[in-house]
Amino acid sequence: MTKFDKKTMTEVRALFKRYAVKVHALLPVLHLVQRENGGYIPEGWAHYVAELCQTTVNHVRGVITFYNMFRTEPPGKYHIMVCTSVPCGLCGGDKVLEHLEHRLNLAPGQTSKDGLFSLEEVQCLAACDKAPLIQINAEVHERVTYDQIDALIEEAYRKPA
Numbered sequence: 001m002t003k004f005d006k007k008t009m010t011e012v013r014a015l016f017k018r019y020a021v022k023v024h025a026l027l028p029v030l031h032l033v034q035r036e037n038g039g040y041i042p043e044g045w046a047h048y049v050a051e052l053c054q055t056t057v058n059h060v061r062g063v064i065t066f067y068n069m070f071r072t073e074p075p076g077k078y079h080i081m082v083c084t085s086v087p088c089g090l091c092g093g094d095k096v097l098e099h100l101e102h103r104l105n106l107a108p109g110q111t112s113k114d115g116l117f118s119l120e121e122v123q124c125l126a127a128c129d130k131a132p133l134i135q136i137n138a139e140v141h142e143r144v145t146y147d148q149i150d151a152l153i154e155e156a157y158r159k160p161a
């Protein structure tokens with residue numbers, strides 16, 4: 001359904017109260033859309049959100065495609081984000097990404113055929129003092145080692161969808 005349910009609409013109304021005009025709540029509203037749709041924003045939602053936030057569909061689409069935190073394709077069950085910004089890069093973030101690419105046989109931006117994993121290279125996840133780090137869905141893994149990464153992957157294979 002291309003529409004928020006009653007419970008989420010309560011959250012949307014609370015957001016609108018925080019801003020002078022509805023369009024200023026566009027980013028958090030889009031995060032709600034993504035949350036409600038399993039981690040991505042299906043095409044049809046741009047019209048609904050534009051109407052809700054009193055803006056144009058092109059504006060909404062522009063925002064969705066500008067920010068890489070918004071996805072237009074379904075992510076894997078385990079969406080793995082690897083930070084390669086300078087602090088993480090200096091602590092091996094690039095090597096962590098290479099390790100995951102090799103382990104999962106995926107390039108950043110790809111999802112495995114079985115839908116279990118998707119891989120994304122991201123910029124700073126705001127925990128630079130704990131570099132290198134990865135985030136799997138909402139869970140951050142700090143100062144990760146290859147062994148920890150391998151264990152996380154094995155654990156995911158043991159409990160697939």
Ligand code: FES
Binds near residue numbers: 084086088124
């Ligand atoms: S640079 Fe990786 S979390 Fe900030």
